[in-house]
Amino acid sequence: MNRVPPVPHERGLSMAERVRASVERVMGPDVALRVQQTVIAALLPRHSLHPKDVRYLHPGRTVLILLDDAEVRDEAVLMAGALLETWHPELAAVPDEDAGASVDPAEVLDGGRRMRALLARVPVPSAAEDDDALREALVSADDDARIVALVERLDHARHLHLYPREDWEPLYANIVGAYLPVAEWAGGRLGARYRRWADAFARRLEREGRSGRTGA
Numbered sequence: 001m002n003r004v005p006p007v008p009h010e011r012g013l014s015m016a017e018r019v020r021a022s023v024e025r026v027m028g029p030d031v032a033l034r035v036q037q038t039v040i041a042a043l044l045p046r047h048s049l050h051p052k053d054v055r056y057l058h059p060g061r062t063v064l065i066l067l068d069d070a071e072v073r074d075e076a077v078l079m080a081g082a083l084l085e086t087w088h089p090e091l092a093a094v095p096d097e098d099a100g101a102s103v104d105p106a107e108v109l110d111g112g113r114r115m116r117a118l119l120a121r122v123p124v125p126s127a128a129e130d131d132d133a134l135r136e137a138l139v140s141a142d143d144d145a146r147i148v149a150l151v152e153r154l155d156h157a158r159h160l161h162l163y164p165r166e167d168w169e170p171l172y173a174n175i176v177g178a179y180l181p182v183a184e185w186a187g188g189r190l191g192a193r194y195r196r197w198a199d200a201f202a203r204r205l206e207r208e209g210r211s212g213r214t215g216a
Contacts, residue, residue, distance in 0.1 A: 016036050039063060049091075061155045123138050135178045150190060160172055
C-alpha cells in the first residue's frame with residue numbers, strides 16, 4: 001500500500017498558510033492553527049496530483065469561501081468544509097468506515113467530534129437519487145450542513161470549465177437542478193454568488209454554441 005507523504009506540496013502549504021492568516025484575522029490564532037492543520041490533512045490524499053491540478057487546492061478554496069462569502073465563524077464548519085469531497089471521493093481525507101485510507105484528522109485535531117458529526121449530516125449527491133430528492137435533503141438539512149454542502153459544490157462549479165465537457169456536463173446539470181435553487185432560497189452573499197456563477201456559465205455555453213454553429 002502506498003504511504004501517504006508527510007507534507008503537501010509547496011503550493012498546498014502556501015494555501016494552508018493563506019487559510020491560517022485569513023482565519024486568524026477574524027477568529028484568532030488558536031482556531032486558525034487548527035483549521036490550517038485540517039487543510040494540510042485534507043491535502044495529503046491529493047499528493048499524487050500535480051500541484052497545479054484544479055482538484056489539488058479544493059480543500060483550502062472551500063474554507064476561504066466559507067469564511068468570506070458565507071461568513072462562517074465556527075471552526076468545526078470550516079474544518080468540515082476542508083474535508084468534504086463530493087465529486088472525487090477517492091481524494092477525501094476522512095474515509096468511509098470500510099475504506100483503507102490512513103488519514104483521519106478527526107482523531108488528532110480539536111473540534112474533531114463536532115466536525116465528524118457535521119460531515120455525517122451533509123447531504124451529498126447519490127446516483128440513486130434525483131435532483132428533487134437532493135433539493136429536499138438540502139432544504140431540510142440544518143444550517144451548518146447545508147452551508148458546507150453548498151460551498152463545497154460551489155468551488156467545484158467555479159472550475160467546471162477546466163474539465164472536459166463529458167466530465168462536467170452531469171455535474172453542471174446537478175448543480176443547476178439542485179444546488180442553485182437551494183442557494184438562492186437560502187439567500188445572502190452565497191446565493192448571489194451562485195447566481196453570478198450560473199449566469200456566467202450560461203453565457204459561456206451560449207458562446208460555445210455560437211462558435212460550434214459558425215464552424216459547422
